[in-house]
Amino acid sequence: MASSAFIRSLDIEQIDVDLFRSTNLQKPSPAARAVFGGHIIAQAMTAAYRTIEDSDLKMHSFHSYFLLGGDPDTPAIYHVERIRDGRSFSTRSVLVKQNGKAIFSAQISFHRPEPTPLDHYRSMPEDV
Numbered sequence: 001m002a003s004s005a006f007i008r009s010l011d012i013e014q015i016d017v018d019l020f021r022s023t024n025l026q027k028p029s030p031a032a033r034a035v036f037g038g039h040i041i042a043q044a045m046t047a048a049y050r051t052i053e054d055s056d057l058k059m060h061s062f063h064s065y066f067l068l069g070g071d072p073d074t075p076a077i078y079h080v081e082r083i084r085d086g087r088s089f090s091t092r093s094v095l096v097k098q099n100g101k102a103i104f105s106a107q108i109s110f111h112r113p114e115p116t117p118l119d120h121y122r123s124m125p126e127d128v
Helices: 002-009 037-049
Strands: 013-016 019-022 058-066 076-085 089-098 101-111
Touching (some): 019 037, 037 058, 037 076, 037 089
Antiparallel strands (some): 013 019, 019 076, 058 101, 089 101
16 A cells, blocks of 8 residues: 555654654655655654654644755664653754754644634534
């Protein structure tokens, strides 16, 4: 099944506390010289999520920078720094390196969902 192969392609290996490695990096096309950026983003998000112990926290903010093109033939190392863990928020910084050089950086914030004023309204009728 293609979707399970896709999910497997996003997997990363934990090699130490807050340290992950991916050897499965894909190019957007055979002619491309660098790794597909969405692949790096997805793996960085996976690394950050794996350091969140509270399953109620959901990602709500993501800021990132592509610093250098990634080499699809070189393993990428994902270093997650735990910036803050609180009751409602957790923040992670992810730095992705290849050959000792940073290729990608992300700041990711996780938040516990809270009731909103909209939660107090009646549901919309189905016939509207």
